[in-house]
Amino acid sequence: MTKMHVKKGDTVKVISGKDRGKVGEVKRSIPSTGRVVVEKVNMMKKAMRPTQQNPQGGISTMEAPLDASNVMLVCPSCNEATRVAHKRTEAGKLIRVCKKCGKDIDTE
Structure with missing residues (x-):
């Protein structure tokens, strides 16, 4: 397991990629792959099969993991990345x- 510079609940800023400049909270960190899931960042569409909980099925949008090296921690006191x-x-x-x-x- 690798050590990561961000944890669940941290506020981060995306520094590279299609969502560069966006700020969000880390919903989940995956240390084994070095990736993080940030809310409202790296959105993807997923086709959902009809189930008992979701009988309609359809297409839903969800956050996909992005590499932890592409985010920078925002300091809570000085409010800068x-x-x-x-x-x-x-x-x-x-x-x-x-x-x-x-x-x-x-x-x-």
């Missing part, structure tokens, strides 16, 4: 730090 540094706390826990303003991203 930034790279991430890692810092160890006094308790020995590893937290993410904004490279632009220097404030902690992981606040719990």
Whole structure:
């Protein structure tokens, strides 16, 4: 499993691809493939077969995963897309730090 710079619930900005410039929240991260699903980004259409829950069937739109290298974390304090540094706390826990303003991203 690879370590990723974004987690579920983070706000990210897309930096490359057809949806460049869009900002959204990470709905799901897939560390085994290094991909993330961002809401309202990389929308695709999927043909749905009729089922008991959806007797009509039809075509639905859903988000497809995109590579994690194509998104940049948006710092909650300075509200800019930034790279991430890692810092160890006094308790020995590893937290993410904004490279632009220097404030902690992981606040719990």
